[in-house]
Amino acid sequence: MTGLLSAHNAQVLDAFLEVLYLEKGLSDNTLSAYQTDLRQLCRFLTQQDAAFSLVDITDTDIRAYLSHRQANNVSARSTARALSSLKTFIKYCLSEKIRDDDPLRHIKPPKVAVSLPDSLTEAQVESLLAAPDTALAVGQRDKAMLEVLYATGLRVTELVGLRLDQMSLLQGVVRVIGKGNKERLVPLGEPAIEALTLFLQQGRHELLKHSSDVVFPSTRGTQMTRQTFWHRIKHYAMVAGIQVHLSPHTLRHAFATHLLNHGADLRVVQLLLGHSDLSTTQIYTHVASERLTHIIESHHPRG
Template identity: 35%
Template sequence: MMSDTDNKEATTLSRQHVAAYLQHLAAERRLSPNTLESYQRDLLFLLQATEECGKALADAVASDVRDAIVKLRKKSLSPASVARHISSWRGFYSYAIQRFGYLNNPCVGQKGPKVKRALPKTLSPDSCAQLLDGKKEQDIDSNVLLARDHAMFELLYSSGLRVSELTGMDFIDIDLKAGEARVTGKGSKTRVVPVGRQACKAIKTWLSWRQTLLGGNDTPALFLSSWGRRLSVRSVQMRLDHWVSQSGLGQSVHPHMLRHAFASHMLQSSGDLRAVQEMLGHANITTTQIYTHLDWQHLAKVYDSAHPRARRSKPVGDTENS
């Protein structure tokens, strides 16, 4: 057991190492502020757990990590949250071994709870058509906000954008003649995505109105608020809520559902997982593979309804009340 002085010095050093790791994630891996906050919370929990044991992070062993996991479980966190904590800790120790000379990674071999990955909520092609085609063309052409909203939602669905990517786009990022757009995604990575005919048409209509909102501002943003400033993510969510309420869909829709719809509909039509991965900007193809499960659900329903021998009888021995 360390003395109080040694314990304070070790605690200070541990916190400095965590701060350096967070700075590394921000500067070199360019993680978003929300993701960085999650890492910080996860590592703070481990810091407190090791400090209660009178240890520095560099001196923690596998049993200390297991004890910290037990404490996590007692907080009634979801399996996904516990798994994320362990992943954050493991990443920190991998960095600390290289950067600070830590001797071991006590998280190696530590298994978190099994996380059942929920399938993303999406929309059918018919629902997307109902949402996007629900307004009269003459109304859209004569109303600046309707023209802007229609262009935004067409682009989200046409190109599978994250809503933050949509609001981060500048006027020069869209090329209607080529039918493509330059997008800056997670980690400040840039990709070029196709823009469909309907989205190009909607954006062209919006651009004819854009100058009226721009006023004296010189913002480069593609989509503007009624005050002529870059539109926020929250504003897009609220406008979509308003649009949906008037569409008669009968279900709630958030912007990310249009991205999910893009991915699942592209896979259903093409089956090209790699191409969809590139268009979505996924670093790992396993992230894209979640949409293959959505596609399988669609195929299974078609099979059940169409195949003459799809509905099997109950196994021999089954009774009506079993």
């Protein structure tokens, strides 16, 4: 179903997404986001002109679309992402010699306020890590997952997709396949190694229903979904009495923030998180600075 999308525009989009998949190794979620953004753009402009062609989009077309989004109170963040998707498409068109000009060169993206991610205090993390009942196989698994997540700052998708050959408990490292199929080595730390050792020696065998190289199988013996794991984290947050709003990246944020609070170099944190751009990591300096400001205001005699 292409809806208002012409056969030509649908074909162009498919070719673009195929290049992103084959050459860039982008995830299904990222490809879906590009597709959604560009389809919405096409549908709007096709309503204005039935003969609209995405490869021939002009700055006038783009400005009309931006005005439409603003009139409908679409958030600046969403619009910035839509422009980013279009920018990637235009780069593709230029590299493939489909067009020789950039209609975005005079278009400024909307200003997006810096959004500070929710995080946990070190005490809250300790409470969360202590919540699973390690007398149970599921508790051993969840304890190991939480310890690994906090020790490494993995994305949840990277965590649930871990395979046995990606870990070396002897060397104390995990080899992570991140966005764009980029590999990085991240140290595990003693608490994570201890939790993993216990789970691999005991609980994992109880959960497995058949042979599998998944490190953290679900109760059905298959790879756990990120949604299931997040339900587990929310459960343990309730057990630990943690009131902070949790998102799929809360422990990842805590990992980065606590490292910076203890003096870690920003570029080291960038490597550990698998960020290709340092500016993505820099948001955590804002988080750390905000924590320090709060501490000073709360405890300094003249704060």
